[in-house]
Amino acid sequence: RSLLVVHFWAPWAPQCAQMNEVMAALAKEHMQVTFVKLEAEAVPEVSEKYGISSVPTFLFFKNSQKVDRLDGAHAPELTKKVQRHASSSSVSAGSNDGAKEDLNVRLKKLINAAPCMLFMKGSPKEPRCGFSKQMVEILNKHGISFSSFDIFSDEEVRQGLKTYSNWPTYPQLYVAGELIGGLDIVKELEASGELDTVCPKAQKLEDRLKTLINKAPVMLFMKGSKQMAKCGFSKQIIEIMNSTGVDYETFDILEDEEVRQGLKTYSDWPTYPQLYVKGELVGGLDIVKELKESSELLPILKGEN
Numbered sequence: 001r002s003l004l005v006v007h008f009w010a011p012w013a014p015q016c017a018q019m020n021e022v023m024a025a026l027a028k029e030h031m032q033v034t035f036v037k038l039e040a041e042a043v044p045e046v047s048e049k050y051g052i053s054s055v056p057t058f059l060f061f062k063n064s065q066k067v068d069r070l071d072g073a074h075a076p077e078l079t080k081k082v083q084r085h086a087s088s089s090s091v092s093a094g095s096n097d098g099a100k101e102d103l104n105v106r107l108k109k110l111i112n113a114a115p116c117m118l119f120m121k122g123s124p125k126e127p128r129c130g131f132s133k134q135m136v137e138i139l140n141k142h143g144i145s146f147s148s149f150d151i152f153s154d155e156e157v158r159q160g161l162k163t164y165s166n167w168p169t170y171p172q173l174y175v176a177g178e179l180i181g182g183l184d185i186v187k188e189l190e191a192s193g194e195l196d197t198v199c200p201k202a203q204k205l206e207d208r209l210k211t212l213i214n215k216a217p218v219m220l221f222m223k224g225s226k227q228m229a230k231c232g233f234s235k236q237i238i239e240i241m242n243s244t245g246v247d248y249e250t251f252d253i254l255e256d257e258e259v260r261q262g263l264k265t266y267s268d269w270p271t272y273p274q275l276y277v278k279g280e281l282v283g284g285l286d287i288v289k290e291l292k293e294s295s296e297l298l299p300i301l302k303g304e305n
Helices: 016-027 046-047 076-092 094-110 130-141 155-167 183-192 205-213 232-244 257-267 283-294 297-301
Strands: 003-009 033-039 057-061 067-070 118-119 147-148 172-175 178-181 218-223 249-252 274-277 282-283
Touching: 003 016, 003 076, 016 033, 016 076, 046 178, 057 076, 067 155, 067 183, 067 274, 094 155, 118 130, 118 178, 130 178, 205 257, 218 232, 232 283, 232 297, 257 297, 283 297
Parallel strands: 003 033, 118 147, 218 249
Antiparallel strands: 003 057, 057 067, 118 172, 172 178, 218 274, 274 282
């Protein structure tokens, strides 16, 4: 029942070197786990067999069976998966009921992670089967707001959800934690006009931008976060904001392309960062610098001006 973790890597990819360091640290912590590095391009037949299309990719095996997968350089997720599978490997066979219960708790959390959850092969941007592609197209066509889970990223979820929901195929659509069904059911709901009443609609972009701008009295839209600015202008404005001692929240526009493009039009301001106070645009870095030099910034941030 011991765990084997295989890292499909490439020497030309810097993120693979980083993940090799993470793996070395995990190997010291989990002596009972076997870690293996495989150069993906040197073993094409193996890479093809396991659908390795990018590096780094990690496969998890127990009793010669693949039980999980992780695509990409996600150190926290790798650590979490190793800990989870290593602990379940070391548990005696008599506690299978406990493992099943843990999985059911996890599945319930995933199903309820968003008002509308789609379990699919791949992602909405890159579906990895025709049925998943059709499902995404239908949901998008109807302006339905949904989150998704790639069942290829977690073998335990992929197999467990079939039993949990008593539904043997993917994609699977859930609304408010309840299974709606697969592609055929969704097509039927679309044909009968019921789909629009069953699934939550996506919030209009303008409404979403208004909500974000008013999320806190002082909102800064920037590249990166307070902790790690991802451009020089954002870094400078963070330093100025921190020097005022005023509380503010940030939104990373690199994380959401829709907001990044939409806010430029909404505010008629073409660049970032953008600073808002009580829902009103103050301006970008140059304006904030001018306001600081003229001692007007603090009263504006406090809503006194």
